Amino acid sequence: xxxxxxxxxxxxxxDAIADGEGHYAECANGHGWLPPRRVCPTCGSxxxxxxxxxxxxxxxxxxxxxxxxxQFEDDAPYVTAIADFGPVSITGIVxxxxxxxxxxxxxxxxxxxxxxxxxxxxxxxxPR
Amino acid sequence: xxxxxxxxxxVTKFGKHPERTGRDLFAEAGLEALDDSGVDPDDVDxxxxxxxxxxxxxxxxxxxxxxAEAIGLDAxxxxxEAACASAxxxxxxxxxALRNGEADVIVxxxxxxxxxxxxxxxxxxxxxxxxxxxxxxxxxxFPGAYALMARSYFDQYGGxxxxxxxxxxxxxEHALVNDHAQIQKEITVExxxxxxxxxxxxxxxxxxxxxxxxxxxxxxxxxxxxxxxxDAPIAVTGTGQGGDNLALHDRPHLxxxxxxxxxxxxxxxDAGVGADDVDVAEVHDCFTIAEVLAIESLGLYERGExxxxxxxGETDRHGExxxxxxxxxxxxxxxxxATGVAQLATITWLLDGSxxxxxxxxxxxxxxxxxxxxxxxSTTVHVLEVAE
Numbered sequence: 301x302x303x304x305x306x307x308x309x310x311x312x313x314x315d316a317i318a319d320g321e322g323h324y325a326e327c328a329n330g331h332g333w334l335p336p337r338r339v340c341p342t343c344g345s346x347x348x349x350x351x352x353x354x355x356x357x358x359x360x361x362x363x364x365x366x367x368x369x370x371q372f373e374d375d376a377p378y379v380t381a382i383a384d385f386g387p388v389s390i391t392g393i394v395x396x397x398x399x400x401x402x403x404x405x406x407x408x409x410x411x412x413x414x415x416x417x418x419x420x421x422x423x424x425x426x427p428r
Numbered sequence: 429x430x431x432x433x434x435x436x437x438x439v440t441k442f443g444k445h446p447e448r449t450g451r452d453l454f455a456e457a458g459l460e461a462l463d464d465s466g467v468d469p470d471d472v473d474x475x476x477x478x479x480x481x482x483x484x485x486x487x488x489x490x491x492x493x494x495x496a497e498a499i500g501l502d503a504x505x506x507x508x509e510a511a512c513a514s515a516x517x518x519x520x521x522x523x524x525a526l527r528n529g530e531a532d533v534i535v536x537x538x539x540x541x542x543x544x545x546x547x548x549x550x551x552x553x554x555x556x557x558x559x560x561x562x563x564x565x566x567x568x569x570f571p572g573a574y575a576l577m578a579r580s581y582f583d584q585y586g587g588x589x590x591x592x593x594x595x596x597x598x599x600x601e602h603a604l605v606n607d608h609a610q611i612q613k614e615i616t617v618e619x620x621x622x623x624x625x626x627x628x629x630x631x632x633x634x635x636x637x638x639x640x641x642x643x644x645x646x647x648x649x650x651x652x653x654x655x656x657x658x659d660a661p662i663a664v665t666g667t668g669q670g671g672d673n674l675a676l677h678d679r680p681h682l683x684x685x686x687x688x689x690x691x692x693x694x695x696x697x698d699a700g701v702g703a704d705d706v707d708v709a710e711v712h713d714c715f716t717i718a719e720v721l722a723i724e725s726l727g728l729y730e731r732g733e734x735x736x737x738x739x740x741g742e743t744d745r746h747g748e749x750x751x752x753x754x755x756x757x758x759x760x761x762x763x764x765x766a767t768g769v770a771q772l773a774t775i776t777w778l779l780d781g782s783x784x785x786x787x788x789x790x791x792x793x794x795x796x797x798x799x800x801x802x803x804x805x806s807t808t809v810h811v812l813e814v815a816e
Contacts, residue, residue, distance in 0.1 A: 364625070364628040365627045366624075366627065367569065367627065369567075370552055372567050380567045382576060382682070390677055391566040422567070
């Protein structure tokens with residue numbers, strides 16, 4: 301595992317997901333973003349509130365990566381996907397299913413897992 | 429408003445030169461550009477220089493003054509960093525400074541040393557152009573990011589990996605006569621489809637190589653070119669730059685590149701031309717799908733129609749809208765910090781008739797260069813025209 305200081309609200313966000321309390325930042329006009337944010341890039345609103353992340357998201361695109369960075373050497377091949385959780389979309393690694401079975405439209409839940417190569421934490425999607 | 433002229437350009441052979449330092453690569457390109465321009469180096473006001481991964485690949489930051497020194501300039505030098513659009517951003521800065529009268533002569537250029545650190549480390553270095561917290565830590569690589577866009581494109585508009593293969597075949601064929609190109613090897617659609625997968629659905633031949641190289645150009649004001657009787661018939665008549673959310677997942681469309689839409693609209697308006705006027709384009713095909721997204725953002729094709737352009741032969745050297753006659757990043761290579769200026773050089777040579785593929789655009793007067801950074805969170809577009 302990498303020996304460095306935590307990354308503030310990002311690591312706090314991972315902690316929250318691990319505790320089943322995943323959240324996102326919503327602006328006064330309903331635009332959703334992942335933390336940390338002080339302003340909504342869409343409308344400029346600075347009124348951001350913490351909202352609970354929906355329980356499940358839908359895979360909107362995915363890829364099976366076979367040529368990884370060194371930090372993922374022992375993880376490959378693995379599936380990286382973008383899942384639509386309604387107000388926000390999130391990038392994560394899909395586990396618990398044959399990579400060939402991942403499709404656009406697959407419903408997934410979000411949790412925190414560990415990178416095989418380094419033991420660092422990462423966002424994991426599991427089919428629902 | 430006067431339009432800056434391209435007085436000279438120089439490009440190294442792109443390829444694997446692991447033992448050559450960035451400063452040596454840039455010196456070759458920069459001195460060639462200066463010699464080609466006929467400009468007295470003492471007249472150079474500034475160096476605008478693109479580089480992306482110098483700290484990681486060479487443990488070398490602050491490359492601006494180092495590169496000025498490498499080509500014998502006693503002039504202020506600034507590095508531009510916009511991931512793979514670093515050199516395009518340098519060109520834009522130079523064009524703006526020349527237009528507003530701050531300078532008469534600017535050397536623009538870029539260099540990247542990549543192969544010395546190997547494929548895995550270069551993949552890692554390129555990945556930092558993505559969002560580190562939310563993308564890189566989810567295993568994102570650059571081939572992976574473009575694979576996500578490719579799959580989304582197929583889902584939204586149709587098309588297939590075979591269509592992408594035609595783009596690779598075309599760009600490899602274009603590069604056969606380009607001695608600057610890293611890969612001068614003809615391939616077939618079958619070769620491309622049977623190549624090892626890097627990030628599904630993209631395979632080895634959907635991806636540009638890892639490349640060492642440098643490019644430079646000497647840009648001058650119109651008045652300087654006239655006063656010094658320079659042979660500089662090509663003008664930069666339009667510049668545009670667009671931006672987008674850094675992370676792919678924050679964008680409403682995964683199969684469109686609005687940063688390039690904005691850059692193209694701005695550059696066309698600046699030049700007073702439209703997409704219909706474009707005779708030739710060099711676009712940022714770091715992956716085959718990127719060429720599709722680029723030609724659609726440039727307005728050369730409607731959304732969803734760019735995917736079939738190569739399959740239909742429309743964008744090859746015999747087609748109506750030749751794209752990437754240099755071989756593109758795909759076959760010419762992609763030393764990331766140099767690419768935007770290499771595109772500028774290519775369009776200049778295609779329009780002035782000195783490029784080996786210039787016969788594909790013998791009556792061409794308008795060319796565009798499209799340079800994209802990251803997953804197109806930064807894009808520059810430049811319009812070049814025959815002025816004389």
